[in-house]
Amino acid sequence: EVQAVETGGGLIQPGGSLRLSCAVSGFRVGNNYMSWVRQAPGKGLECVSLIYSDGGTDYVDSVRGRFTISRDDSKYRLFLQMNSLRVEDTAVYYCARVSTRFYIDVWGKGTTVTVSS
């Protein structure tokens, strides 16, 4: 079965760091485009970061320089290192498989990140 399961969310103070992890099954992260998509409370969806099969990465402006996406294909895992967290980073973070046509066909259930003092 193709699936993705996120872990690592939690409550963190502003300025702190968190590392999200996504364990996938049924496919290899290294052979696919993968993304972290977030949804702030009561808001819409936002693609935070994308990693291509060739290892190239993209970030939305609001997280560039603070967040780093990476993968460990041997462990079927995707990661998001989040530093210098801000209140506005509070959201549910979804791990997602992105097709080469840029549609998302696999979504995890999400992990909640709350940045608050």
Add this chain to the structure above:
Amino acid sequence: QSVLTQPPSVSGAPGQRVTISCTGSSSNIGAGYEVHWYQQLPGTAPRLLIFGDSDRFSGVPDRFSGSKSGTSASLAITGLQAEDEADYYCQSYDSSLSDVVFGGGTTLTVL
């Protein structure tokens, strides 16, 4: 402010047809990038409904259909059912942002 523009809400009675619009620009939909649609039921992750402008994803009823013209796209739902009540998002790729972009979402209410 989302890159793709959707109406905040639409509504319809059971059995009726509704459409949800998605307007972009020359760097995304107008540049030829495909439009995809997702349904998000309350408290759950989004699920893919339509990909490649008009192709239904596996398991999606044929009551759902997509179309695209110029810098806009639309999702149509016919034969509305109570279970269709959800948030719907359009999505494309933007070449100037080098990023996947979403619409702000549309809440469908079945009256």
